[in-house]
Amino acid sequence: MDITVTVNGKRHDCEDGPGESLLFLLRERLGLIGPKNACEQGECGSCSVWLDGLLVNSCLVLSAQADGCSVRTVEDLAAEVPERAPAAGAAGALHPVQQAFIDAGAVQCGFCTPGMVVTAVDLLARSPRPSAEDVRREMAGNICRCTGYQKIVDAVLLAAERMAAEPAAAGPSAAPAPAAPEVALP
């Protein structure tokens, strides 16, 4: 069976390997290495992507399930804010959440980082001014082994602050399409 997926706005017609995950499709067939393969068991959040606007662990989604869907990955976040000055040393403009991760020192080995960034962007789209407790509760599905989380929480709060101060900076498309009702905040 062949499947069609739109990834970051680009349509792909791919061969479907039986039992293959969306994560495998993204990484090994489409060469998108942003979604990470830390557990492939749905436990760590490293592989987080949006599937039709809904945040999912792509390791738990069969690629066949993504047929006809639209997928958005961490690769789509940077450079989507043209009016924002490029970060020093960066190839292009970073999303405010990405910039905040760098500024807050929330990146160490960085293996958790793409998943954390995507989850934080999703959280801020739903809840633009979360408390530290909200962040800890909402992002608990993303494991980091290096940072002890403090600086990640700091980064998300910093991004929230900057985005609130400068809403345009996040750009109209920074947030995914409004989330499906089942991911509404409890």
Add this chain to the structure above:
Amino acid sequence: MTAQGVSTETAESIGTKTAESIGTKTAEGIGTGTAEGIGTGTAGGIGTSPGRSDGPAKVTGSFVYSSDLAAEDMVWAVTLRSPYPSALIHSIDTTDAQKFPGVLDVITHADIPGRLLFGQMKVDQPVLAADRVRYHGEAVAVVAAVDLETARAAAELIRVDYDVREPVTDAARALDPECEWLHPDGNLVAHTRIRRGAASTGDLPAADVVVRGSYSLGMQDPSFLGIESGLAVPVAGGGVELHIATQWLHVDQEQVAACLGLPPDKVVLKHAGVGGAFGAREDLSLHVHACLLALRLNRPVKMVYTRTESFFGHVHRHPAVLHYEHGATSDGALVYVKADIVLDGGAYASSSPAIAGNAATHAVGPYAVPHVQVDSRAVYTNNPPAGAMRGFGTVQPCFAYESQMDRLATALGMDPVEIRLRNALEEGATLPTGQVLDSPAPVAELLETLRGLPLPPADPAAPEGVVRGVGYAACLKNIGFSEGFDDYSTARVRLEVAGDGAVLATVSSAAAEVGQGVLGVLRQIAVTELGVGRVEIRQEDSTFGTAGPTSASRQTYVTGGAVREACRQVREEVLDLVRQAGYEDPPAAWRLREDGVVDDAGRQAAGLADVLGTRVIEKTAEFHHRTTFPLDRETGQGNSAMQFGFAAHRAVVDVDLDLGLVRLIDLAIAQDVGKAINPSAIAGQLQGGTVQGAGLALLEEIELAGGQVLNPSFSGYLLPTMADIPPIRVEILERADPHAPYGLRGIGELPSISATAAVAGAVRAATGLDVTRVPIRPHHLTVGTRSAPRP
């Protein structure tokens, strides 16, 4: 300064800083250094917190980790592992697997062309199991195929005829003379003895108060997120290149070449992006397998473990049983400590010999004890191999000695912090090895700092049956390899005018960046030493001089020292050029600042680009730390360590007495870093290590039953999540070590050591229970007799 402590550092290094000039600082905003020649504020130099240069790639997902590698014509390989912890292998039949469509090759022990065993301290571990398996998950065969699924399916077709044996899973039983030997030399891997004071004559003096306790720790897993993976690429002329996430290219390279039976120059190892390490990337995993297949197939071979496989593919922290006896005077001064430590090393030695040594030399903690008797043994069993993990043999004794300090405090009716202060090591004190601390040892100050921090307010809504406790723990840790190892590093610094006319410095080393930020630190050092804003960092491969391992908290110290030395040689040559160019003879105090040569009054005397012209200055330096010495085998005496670091933790917990659940309310760490090279990165290390320690206290354990691993997954092996962890306060002290570059101290491991003991102490304080095992399980707090909570 001890007699033997001759520094290879130049004496003009950094003077000891006084307490007043630095003061306790929080992570942000630490000032620049004041010592000679450094830190007058060049942006991005040492003492500042520039963002990581790999930050943009990591936040956008473009950073390439070892599992992201790909090559044209690449094939995949997977490992077949033993389902049994102990079995004899009668035969391995790969016929069906070989015939499976899409399979390209299958290798077993019989195909290893060179040395059949590996191991960096003791060569005892089969590259692939031959006549027996010694642990659940041991590698037996490797299959290469056109794709991953094919390789996996084919691996299941390999028939191994096992004769299953009763495993030896208890370290104490393994030491029993009646027990079967798992290796030709018996089951004892290493035994380190310390005999100090009266203990050296076989006696220990009497004490007013004696407390005894037995403690145990489960098996912790490093659980780095970036699983074991790599890409081996054959190169023309019969060699192979391995791109691998590792902590030390060179020691891997030597072992891989030996096992492949190739001359060393035919095997080149290259750094691939590392997703965390924590010690478990010190040993080989798929290295030889991937290289051998690449050579046989003449195609690139990629291997990526699954998470389950990763639990079998790396070493764990040694589970331990520790028996302690502390004797003290009635006013709380330690008289003696007697400790018997048994570390379960699992099936192969890995780093066990050095870990047993560390457990012994750190057995009494950061306290002055005149009479010490320690026996520390590492033992072979049929459990999964234990080896290096952050803290390296000092986490286990810290849990025990700090629990003993709490016990002593209770026995004497003293405050737990007071008894620690009463015995705290200070500069000039003698360690159990006889080594004299010849640099600041601010143990008391660290504890006082923590005690002075505000406590979180009581929770007025706390349900009935929830009690709060506060626990303290302190630790020390040796930095760098000990006991006579020349643990040096190599770096090269090149200075030139780049094509666009700007001055460019290039810093090269083979140091492994495992996420801790060493590459950024090397850049900061070059910026500080050369005053050049544009610094490129090159990570070299194994054909460059070794940087030694990224372990033992040593990389900033040693490779940082090498970069500093190379920069200083470059600076000397620049100043020579200034002289030759007819400038006024520059005195030695002239510095390189802001792309210029600055005279002693701070005025720019010449532009660096003008001085350099078309010249390229390139210097390579090795940094050798001061000599250390092996311990006497009988008494454990000797100046074995190049440096010590010091840290302390305070933990606040709420315990639900009915459910046995522990909630972390507050965590704080205070650590002496000597000199904060990058305060933000330090805070990140301290917070991350603290959480690993807290994880060991409350959650993390590889559960074993008869040698079988029951929970090799993130659903079974529980890591702390954000929701489990409270805010973590960081207090950084900078008490310069006069023997170290910039006065710095290695920092990486310390935060993971005393955190476990502090959390256990807090649970102890909340519940009044002894808390003698970690991780603490709910039933430890609810089942059986429980003494009344302390008032």
